[in-house]
Amino acid sequence: MSRKPTLSDSVEEICRALGLRVTGPRRVIMQILAEATDHPDTVELHRRVTQIDPSVALATVYRTVKLLEDKKIIERHTFGDGRARYESADHAHHDHLIDVETGDIIEFHSDEIERLQEEIARKHGYKIVSHKLEIFVAPLDKQAKSTSRKARKTS
Amino acid sequence: MSRKPTLSDSVEEICRALGLRVTGPRRVIMQILAEATDHPDTVELHRRVTQIDPSVALATVYRTVKLLEDKKIIERHTFGDGRARYESADHAHHDHLIDVETGDIIEFHSDEIERLQEEIARKHGYKIVSHKLEIFVAPLDKQAKSTSRKARKTS
DNA sequence: CACGGGATGCAACCATTTTGCAATTGCGAC
DNA sequence: GTCGCAATTGCAAAATGGTTGCATCCCGTG
Numbered sequence: 154m155s156r157k158p159t160l161s162d163s164v165e166e167i168c169r170a171l172g173l174r175v176t177g178p179r180r181v182i183m184q185i186l187a188e189a190t191d192h193p194d195t196v197e198l199h200r201r202v203t204q205i206d207p208s209v210a211l212a213t214v215y216r217t218v219k220l221l222e223d224k225k226i227i228e229r230h231t232f233g234d235g236r237a238r239y240e241s242a243d244h245a246h247h248d249h250l251i252d253v254e255t256g257d258i259i260e261f262h263s264d265e266i267e268r269l270q271e272e273i274a275r276k277h278g279y280k281i282v283s284h285k286l287e288i289f290v291a292p293l294d295k296q297a298k299s300t301s302r303k304a305r306k307t308s
Numbered sequence: 309m310s311r312k313p314t315l316s317d318s319v320e321e322i323c324r325a326l327g328l329r330v331t332g333p334r335r336v337i338m339q340i341l342a343e344a345t346d347h348p349d350t351v352e353l354h355r356r357v358t359q360i361d362p363s364v365a366l367a368t369v370y371r372t373v374k375l376l377e378d379k380k381i382i383e384r385h386t387f388g389d390g391r392a393r394y395e396s397a398d399h400a401h402h403d404h405l406i407d408v409e410t411g412d413i414i415e416f417h418s419d420e421i422e423r424l425q426e427e428i429a430r431k432h433g434y435k436i437v438s439h440k441l442e443i444f445v446a447p448l449d450k451q452a453k454s455t456s457r458k459a460r461k462t463s
Numbered sequence: 464c465a466c467g468g469g470a471t472g473c474a475a476c477c478a479t480t481t482t483g484c485a486a487t488t489g490c491g492a493c
Numbered sequence: 494g495t496c497g498c499a500a501t502t503g504c505a506a507a508a509t510g511g512t513t514g515c516a517t518c519c520c521g522t523g
Contacts, residue, residue: 174469174520195511210472215511231386235480235510250429253437261432266424270443273416274405279445282408286441288425290434329489329500350480365503370480390479390510 159243160187160226171224178202178209182217186227186241192258194236232258232287248286314398315342315381326379333357333364337372341382341396347413349391387413387442403441 158170164183168175185201193201199214218239221227228242232251248266250259266286274281313325319338323330340356348356354369373394376382383397387406403421405414421441429436 176470176520178471208472212473212512213471216470219512235390237510250432250434252434259432261428263424263428266421269418269421269424270441273418274443274445275448277405277414277416277445278448279405279407280448282444282446284441284443286425286439288429288439289437290429290432291437293430293433293435331489331501333502351478363503367481367504368502371501374481392480 158226160241161243167226171220173220177206178213179217181205181209182214183221186218186221186239189240192230192232192238192240194238196236198239230285230287233289248288250288250290253289253291313381315396316398322381326375328375332361333368334372336360336364337369338376341373341376341394344395347385347387347393347395349393351391353394385440385442388444403443405443405445408444408446 158167160167160183162170164180165175167173167183168179173179181202182198185198185205189198189201195214195218196211198218199209199211202209202214218227218229218237222229222239225242227239230238230240230249232238232249244260245262247260247262250261251257252259270284271281313322315322315338317325319335320330322328322338323334328334336357337353340353340360344356350369350373351366353373354364354366357364357369373382373384373392377384377394380397382394385393385395385404387393387404399415400417402415402417405416406412407414425439426436
């Protein structure tokens with residue numbers, strides 16, 4: 154249990170692995186991040202955190218997410234608007250479809266696209282460090298999207 | 309010459325097509341954008357513009373790029389950092405490799421990836437409005453990247 | 464259970480972008 | 494050509510999203 158912690162580990166384990174102290178704010182922030190199934194921005198995270206502990210400052214949320222992002226515990230996205238949005242990095246890697254009409258975000262993964270990316274990078278003499286694929290979409294027709302309301306994951 | 313203007317058209321044609329007045333600042337800003345081969349941010353654009361006409365305000369550059377972006381004359385990118393960067397939209401569509409060590413940006417295009425994206429969107433009941441694929445890369449080895457110094461385009 | 468450095472809250476600050484407003488100017492009508 | 498007026502601009506102030514200095518607090522080791 155000592156290699157590369159994720160949000161599904163306990164706060165104690167994560168902090169020990171990263172050489173950080175276990176504090177009240179960190180407990181709450183990591184718990185919120187661990188149980189989030191969406192892609193909240195920092196202000197939304199702070200809103201959720203203060204429902205559990207109203208004394209936690211927004212600055213602490215900013216400091217904590219940056220820390221967790223640097224340590225690859227969470228991933229940062231921006232999705233067009235200015236704000237940074239976060240999700241746990243322990244889910245398998247995936248990209249995003251963003252419904253431009255509703256803001257809904259659908260996760261997907263394509264091994265084939267990933268393979269083509271590797272190929273392109275290699276052809277240019279590079280190796281991939283990370284990548285970001287966001288597809289902004291609109292419903293094909295008004296009925297088609299009614300089947301699900303929440304983010305899903307597909308292959 | 310009356311359908312969908314691009315930066316390679318004259319400023320007069322672009323403005324006429326968009327119902328805008330031809331002004332000094334717009335002449336200079338569009339000229340700079342048309343001849344740019346890189347992806348300048350707004351402050352850099354303003355720096356280039358003021359070398360030709362020092363009286364143009366930064367706010368005007370912001371207003372003009374937003375206008376051109378809304379009209380799909382230019383494209384906006386963000387590439388990780390906070391700033392918006394722009395490039396002419398009349399180049400054929402392409403995505404970007406970003407060298408994380410040097411900041412170099414290499415343009416590429418893959419019909420196959422585009423096709424797979426369409427397929428994924430359709431499978432979820434959506435059509436693609438736009439998309440953004442950025443691959444952050446590092447040199448495979450220290451020699452391999454020495455063959456070119458400037459952005460290129462490939463298939 | 465005392466101590467020291469890491470962590471926090473707060474407010475001030477920073478970078479980027481937007482906006483209110485008064486002054487200027489392009490351009491169609493005469 | 495020039496008049497009139499709305500579009501455009503410059504400027505400064507403000508909004509937005511995020512960072513930071515600092516005094517205080519408190520985790521965890523001894």
